[in-house]
Amino acid sequence: MIKFLKSIFEKLIEGTLFLSSTITTLAIVLIIIFLFKEGIGTFNQTPIEDGFSLVVNKNNPINELSAPEIKNIFDQNITNWKTVGGKNDSITLFNLDNIGEFYSDSAIGENFEFLPQCISDYTEKNPGVVAFVSTRYTEKGFTGKILTTPKVKVTEFISQKEWFPTAQPAAQLGVLPLILGTLWVSFGAILIALPLGLSTSIYMAEIASPKIRNILKPLIELLAGIPSVVYGFFGLVVIVPEIQKLFNLPVGETALAGSIVLAIMALPTIITISEDALRTTPKSMKEASLALGANKWQTIYRVVIPYSGSGITAATILGIGRAIGETMAVLMVTGNAAVIPHSFLEPVRTIPATIAAELGEAPQGGLHYKALFALGCILFIITMAINLIVGYISSKKKYNAK
């Protein structure tokens, strides 16, 4: 009986342990569900705020306008309907604030009760008009035409060049500058970190005496342990002003500052993983090379580095992954201008920094909020891909070693 109870107990414990082991999978599934549920919601909405619509004269052949077109019209970059596929007629912007110029107070009504009629009247009289008004003014008896705005498309989301999610009348959701900003900063960081990191790992694995290695190793671990916000702070008070002085720039918050800070942060990842990889080289191989008359350096770059190539690649990719996902440090030093970068000496904005900077201000459930989750989805997909690639590389290596 006791034995039976005991075995039940053991099974129970095993079940608990099993359940615990499923938590990571569960977490990933939940992350995917919650991230994509909100993120995909972006593409079910129009870039125009709920409760507002764009109206034109009823004889205007235009039926819908895209977000960039709306922005260009309201910024007066497009002044003729021909540009967006309509008649050759100039565009008249109608602003509700100026309604007093066209209608007397008595026509509008004391409590603006006749405002809908005024708007209706104005759009009827002016063939080239376009107005951005609340939908409650166009509910009944409206004689103009209400434009439909197409929903945000995935292709537009990725390819459009402007990120201005709070813009009126139409939010501009182009992720391209953010993606490019992220890539610029990350690859800049890898360009700096890779030579430094690989040299350090080779030095630690092959050249340094055990004594020096025992000092270096905990130092590198410490470097990995320092919080990203401290790196960001250091970047903000030291690197940013130095860059500003050195290149004589109006602001020091640039892609370069971000790359330098990220490089320091990616170093521990690159160093520890590639050092581990270098150390897996069998001693017999190294000794065979030395016995053939090769010196240490020849052995390193002809035997050790090729042998641990896949590990070094994995280290590099993981370093890039770390740089792409890093938020706080980048947020603090890159200046966060959502424009397509042209040089390292300009402010840029990365995807994680955008999320961190804007989520607090985005009303929950709105288009902006959902668009930020869509950014999270992009980030998630990128890092997932990186992980799978690294997993593939390291599994391939095992196969070769067999």
Next chain:
Amino acid sequence: MIISKKVIQNKNLKEKIAFNIFRIFSAIVVLSLIAILSFITYNGISVINWNFLTQMPEDGMTKGGIYPAIIGTLYLVAGSMIFAIPIGVFSGIYINEYTKDSWYKRFIKLMTNNLAGIPSIVFGLFGMSLFVNTLGFGDSIIAGSLTLGLMVLPVVIRTTEEALKAVDNSFRLASLALGATKLQTIRKVVLPMAFPNIITGIILSIGRVSGETAPILFTVAAYFLPKLPSSIFDQVMALPYHLYVISTSGTNVEASRPIAYGTALVLIGFVLIVNLLANALRRYFGKKVKMN
């Protein structure tokens, strides 16, 4: 003969150049670390005193201490560890002791690695969506702790697994041969031997949790809250977030700079202590296990 001598000279010269480049680059890495540490220490040490650590912030955070931020961070560390330690250690035990080299083991490992690779800001988004909004915790210690705990879970799992892997199989076999059950073997033989390494991993993950900012931005962190939390559904201030706001968006950035240096130094000091503690434990227990 002469040519071969030249060849040898040439290759030795190359070696010298290459090795010196490696030495210089390694020195740059170490020096930049030392530069960061000494810069923060130099500027922050004068700020830190007993009052700084135990007083509330005042005057739009240009004066006063960082007491609530320290307490907040401690709460978050404790909360996330209550979640991450049992689940992490359990699943590490399950992966290493109960699964054979099966597809399930590979799958769980893949998932753990993937979870580890997800950027911290994505955890922040997820935590906000699930804990804060869907489950209705609001910005609270519990939402932040769960988010942080989930983020640090892979670290705990991996270190537990590594620690268990390092226990020689002969111990397990000997225990089983003496008639102990699998659970008894794990509890009485394997876990005690792996304990130091597991603890080291946990300590390092505490270091990681205490410095993370992105996951707590939208789940718990308060900008300015000069009081202590009374329940797990309260917001708290946290050291890393505090450093972020006072160095970028405080009411008076220049006036709060000294406090920023002080906060940065406290954060670094915490990480440093955690690292030293982990190393010391590793060394202490390492000797003991070997002696046994």
